[in-house]
Amino acid sequence: MPHRSELYEDVPSGCWPIVYSPDYNITFMGLEKLHPFDAGKWGKVINFLKEEKLIGDDLIVQAREATDEDLLVVHTRRYLNKLKWSFVVATITEIPPVLFLPNFLVQRKVLKPLRTQTGGTIMAGKLAVDRGWAINVGGGFHHCSSDKGGGFCAYADITLAIKFLFERVPGVSKATIIDLDAHQGNGHERDFMDDQRVYIMDAYNRYIYPGDGFAKRAIKRKVELEWGTEDTEYLQKVHTHVEGALNELKPDIIVYNAGTDILDGDPLGGLAISPQIGEDTA
Known part of the structure; x- marks a missing residue:
């Protein structure tokens, strides 16, 4: 029996199936600038759409953070425990100074944004079935598997979205x-x-x-x-x-x-x- 997940709770019918949260963006003491990957690009996309009056906050589905129980649908407990070591996260994100940060800061400033994006991908999978299409503005962490991260990808959101659908949505x-x-x-x-x-x-x-x-x-x-x-x-x-x-x-x-x-x-x-x-x- 699948666990109860907030990621599959109903979203307001008036929202478009576009998932985003300001929590997606990684900003902390300029560390995000030490990698060519733009860790604030998701907010830039939404701001552009707002400036062009193509979307408003009331139309966006607010992403929820994936919990450990959600992540364990795919990830091993051993892998999630490894993320409690800052040097492991530094290796995955390819930002060496992260090694020197206390892990509570790494969890809050680096991994929480990635967990929220992961939740967004899982939510978008369900929305796509319900509405016919959906977009998660973040996510796409295609270098992460169940027991190994890399290339700025700490959580296997694509695998998670598909396995959630297989387990929870009849006909998929x-x-x-x-x-x-x-x-x-x-x-x-x-x-x-x-x-x-x-x-x-x-x-x-x-x-x-x-x-x-x-x-x-x-x-x-x-x-x-x-x-x-x-x-x-x-x-x-x-x-x-x-x-x-x-x-x-x-x-x-x-x-x-x-x-x-x-x-x-x-x-x-x-x-x-x-x-x-x-x-x-x-």
Whole structure:
């Protein structure tokens, strides 16, 4: 019997299925600036939408923080206990000074935002079934698996969202993950390695982190891209393989991980996709 989770409680019918919380954003003594990953980008997205009068606070579903009991649906107790060590979190976030912070601060200033984003992804999964679509403005921590984090990903929110649906929502028994982040999504790939209910398509720069050969075995459609891949080639490959993926398995839920690191000039992605094409893939 699944545990009772606040993440699956009803949300106001007047809200759009867009999940966000100001608690997503990581700001503490400038430490977030020591990594090229923008740890405040989620708030920037919402502020832009508000400035353009496209959305208001009353239309947004407020994300709730995932509890330990929620996280244990996927994560091992051993892994969650490891996150109580600041040096482990420093390694996962790739921000070495985090090593020197007391763990109560690491929990509050670094991990709570990530747990709230994880809760948001789980909530978005349920909303997508209820409403036909949903967006979590944060999340997408595709380098984290049940027992290992990395690449700024401390919680396996994609795996959690799918397993919550499988356990709690009648009629949801097949899922497709379409991962278009510039990096290989090795976390959910390891988690669903032998699970035939989950079909994974992953398009990524073949030369960058994580280069996880074992995890690649879980990918049903592997789209390995070269350095500097540009718009025409990218769109052709994405369209061809998305269509093929959806023809091979008729899923009950599609999880799309949208990585803006595909854009030209991104310091980590190594691709050269224009903003216009980036919008098209969304």
